[in-house]
Amino acid sequence: MPYRVKVHFEKKYTAVTVSDGFNPYVDIHGITLKNLNVGAGAMYEISVGLFNGAGTVIVDATDGAANQFPYAIPVDCDNDGNIKVPKVAAVSQSDLDNLDAQVKNLAKHIAANKSGK
Numbered sequence: 864m865p866y867r868v869k870v871h872f873e874k875k876y877t878a879v880t881v882s883d884g885f886n887p888y889v890d891i892h893g894i895t896l897k898n899l900n901v902g903a904g905a906m907y908e909i910s911v912g913l914f915n916g917a918g919t920v921i922v923d924a925t926d927g928a929a930n931q932f933p934y935a936i937p938v939d940c941d942n943d944g945n946i947k948v949p950k951v952a953a954v955s956q957s958d959l960d961n962l963d964a965q966v967k968n969l970a971k972h973i974a975a976n977k978s979g980k
Contacts, residue, residue, distance in 0.1 A: 866940075867911075867944050868920060869946070871947045871948065872903060873947055876924035877900045878898055878923070879899045879924045880896060880897045880922070880923045882923070884921050890908055894907065918936035922934070934946050
């Protein structure tokens with residue numbers, strides 16, 4: 864049984880192709896999702912075939928640089944079958960550690976200024 868997926872574009876892209884890795888998807892209105900220009904807020908609804916409970920959507924898009932956004936279906940969808948382009952990336956532990964160090968440094972700087980140093 865196919866899984867209904869809504870592909871939402873958060874910003875403008877050119878040369879967009881939405882595929883399963885081999886063939887472009889066709890949205891529910893009959894538009895082949897290959898080499899399209901899309902604006903921010905554009906949405907296309909597709910049916911993704913699932914094999915052993917999993918499917919694939921790959922979005923190739925250009926916004927000044929070529930980007931490829933792979934999605935595992937249904938894992939990367941929200942409860943309503945939505946995915947967003949660009950893909951929301953998870954924060955790494957090193958990013959969190961770096962942010963923590965910056966906050967601590969800023970707190971020391973503020974404390975020093977309050978004490979008149």
